[in-house]
């Protein structure tokens with residue numbers, strides 16, 4: 109955790125916060141630090157009657173409301189080794205087998221690291237018939253093109269996964285002085301993002317077939333990386349003061365999060381008046397992540413939205429409901445291609461609905 113981000117973004121304790129009454133987090137223990145970058149230690153709530161501790165691990169602070177449950181549920185990922193050779197990792201992967209925690213973790217890293225970084229891999233071949241990597245950056249560009257440039261202020265990438273969007277936001281012209289924060293709840297993906305940030309190296313298992321993964325490792329020196337940081341936070345309960353950001357992105361998160369409306373409200377709150385939100389989603393709903401009654405569309409054909417997710421999102425971002433969320437629709441593109449590589453012979457192609465929305469209180 110970069111001290112520069114801690115000081116400028118002033119995270120608040122997610123445990124004892126109440127509207128209008130928030131306590132700052134301070135550095136508690138420092139076990140490892142390098143040049144203003146807290147690599148291992150704790151943050152602690154400054155309020156005397158709370159003093160809740162939040163661990164910082166591999167440079168990533170865990171600032172979630174229920175730290176104990178989060179650690180209990182993610183203890184494999186938090187304690188996982190990432191120093192093993194490809195041979196050993198493959199042998200353990202064979203033993204653990206398909207669908208195991210190790211396999212699911214490697215599949216996630218494979219799909220997202222490929223889309224985020226394979227354009228920087230000198231050994232990556234262009235797929236002969238398939239989609240090239242970098243769909244995510246094209247989605248971001250399509251979203252930014254929908255609206256005038258965002259006002260000044262730090263940028264947030266919510267649901268950042270392995271981190272490329274955060275680096276893209278740091279490199280946007282005219283925003284060379286702005287800090288960028290990527291947040292996610294996936295510890296393995298944040299660890300990869302942290303390695304790119306701190307070592308300038310991408311290392312990931314790229315799935316070939318079954319439980320066979322090829323180790324990819326290459327340099328990724330991204331301009332503006334010194335202004336980027338990654339935190340483990342819930343994008344429905346951001347531990348930050350209201351009105352912190354000038355720009356917020358949420359790419360392919362709305363349909364991958366437990367509470368999509370709360371996520372939109374959290375973005376509306378985190379943005380400054382007139383701040384820009386760029387949202388994208390292919391509405392690939394699954395009850396394993398989002399309970400059906402929280403889906404935006406995707407059910408209830410009799411409802412005014414006719415079951416259409418893009419219509420449901422449009423309704424949320426206009427009129428009364430937009431005022432309640434603090435986010436108002438500016439413009440949208442209904443068909444932006446995005447692809448997720450599953451293995452060497454499988455790419456899932458999506459059509460993302462991309463939306464630009466403005467935070468309440470800004471000029472028309």
Ligand SMILES: C[S@@+](CC[C@H](N)C(=O)[O-])C[C@H]1O[C@@H](n2cnc3c(N)ncnc32)[C@H](O)[C@@H]1O
Pocket residue numbers: 220223244266267268269270291292293294297341342343344358359360361364365366
């Ligand atoms: C489909 S992935 C998209 C990742 C990235 N934005 C991209 O477009 O490549 C959805 C991401 O949202 C993250 N996510 C889901 N629920 C979250 C939450 N409550 N808070 C923060 N991140 C969350 C997941 O861990 C995952 O990295």
Ligand SMILES: [Zn+2]
Pocket residue numbers: 121122123124125131153154155158159160
């Ligand atoms: Zn507290």
